Amino acid sequence: MSPVGIVGNFNLDIVIGGLEEQPKWDTEVMAQGFEKRVAGTAGYMALALHSLGLRPVIISSVGEDQDGSFLLEQLDQLGIETGGIVGLKGSQTPTSFVIVHKNGSRAIVSVSGAHDEFGIDMYNEKKDLLTDNKEVVICGNFLLPKFTVVDALEVAIEQKRLGKKIYFDPSWDPHGWKVETRKNTLELIKYVDVCLLNETEICHLTNELDWKKAVNIVGQYCDEVVVKLGEKGAAVFVGGELHTVKGYTVSVVDTTGAGDTFDMGYLYASRKGWSFERRLDFANKIASILISQKTREKYPQLLET
Template structure:
């Protein structure tokens, strides 16, 4: 099968788990343990795709340091190509420090490092690697200062002309959803085939307090809009009609990477041309498996993890 291109933030996560509460300033709390992970929106998506039998192609940047070497070694171990990842001297590998509460909720502090330098020039240097891709996912643009949604718009138009199906998940905006950012994001969404956001993101983007109103607004820009609703399920507006499915009630251990895994489940189901409700349900199942796991050593496998749940 043709690979899937991913243009976005690829980084290391240092996940500190099992906290009762976040530490206050000038205080110290104890955690149950920590884990290093291949991560970032692009990293979590790539591993979810690989588990489903689809080859990912990542375009991103890391630093030439021990953390970057670890990420490349892990990709090699998982047989995920790293040709599209630019390694930069004198830059730190992008790293997120993730504090996970006992109820599965999280707080994140991120260091952009080499992501400060990923821009149009690097994209153009590596875009030939997307030539055989069937879809291109553009993600995490708010964390790539030189590859803004304006730059992503140019890439989306270019890739769409080449016959690619364009997916988009901007993730959370750490800069406060400024009006210019929202305006440019909506312009980009006009050239996207499938737009995927969570409930909080879509409400901030549209300045609505109800996802049901927000999804209809985005429907004026994109014919397929998906909203991730966590334990409440998921919704999709396709050609003007809203479809919903319920969520799965599972023990919540860690929600990190769940939305990215959902996205790739939906993409996989789209390739299968399944009905909308089945696509949403499949993506929900993948996300529910992820949030109930303590680590990210394994991802939902179509045959092993999902067959009895389909």
């Protein structure tokens, strides 16, 4: 089975769990524990794909440090290819510090580190690793300062011309969804086969308050637009029609990585040629399983769905 290429942010997450409240300045609170994880949009996607039996190939960057070695060792142990991950001497491995409330909601502080140096040149250096891939996922580009929307557009155009199916999940824009960024992102989406956004992202991208109005706008640029609605479910706008499914009710432990896992569940189901409703339902189900787990020692597998 052909692998799935992922071009985007790959980092370490240090997840601090079970907090009653966030600490205020100059105070201290106690947590139930913490966990180091392979993470970033690309990392969570890769782990989800691996658990579903698909082979991911990541193109990204880490620092040549202890944390970078930890991430690569974790992938090596799973048999996930690491040749596309560039180690940068003198740079810190990108790290996010995730504070998780006892209800599963989270707050994140990130250090970009080696992602500050990731750009189109590193993609060009490693793009031969995508030769046998059926799909290419471009993700988290807003978190890669030198890998601009214009660079992501170049990747999308090139890979689409090579016959790849392009998936796109930009994640949240920490710079405030500027007018130029929104304009360039919509231009990029013209070359995307499947655009994956959550409710808040699609509303900010289009400057609309109602996600249903927003999806109609994005649908003018992309043939298949997926909207992740959290506990309310999910939707896909395709061929001028909106397909929706309900969400699953679970006891939420940690929502980190849920959207990325959903994305890869949708990709897997698309490979299978399932109906749009079944794709959404499958993606919802594996994301729901993930957020109800106490740890990330494993990701949802087909036997659990």
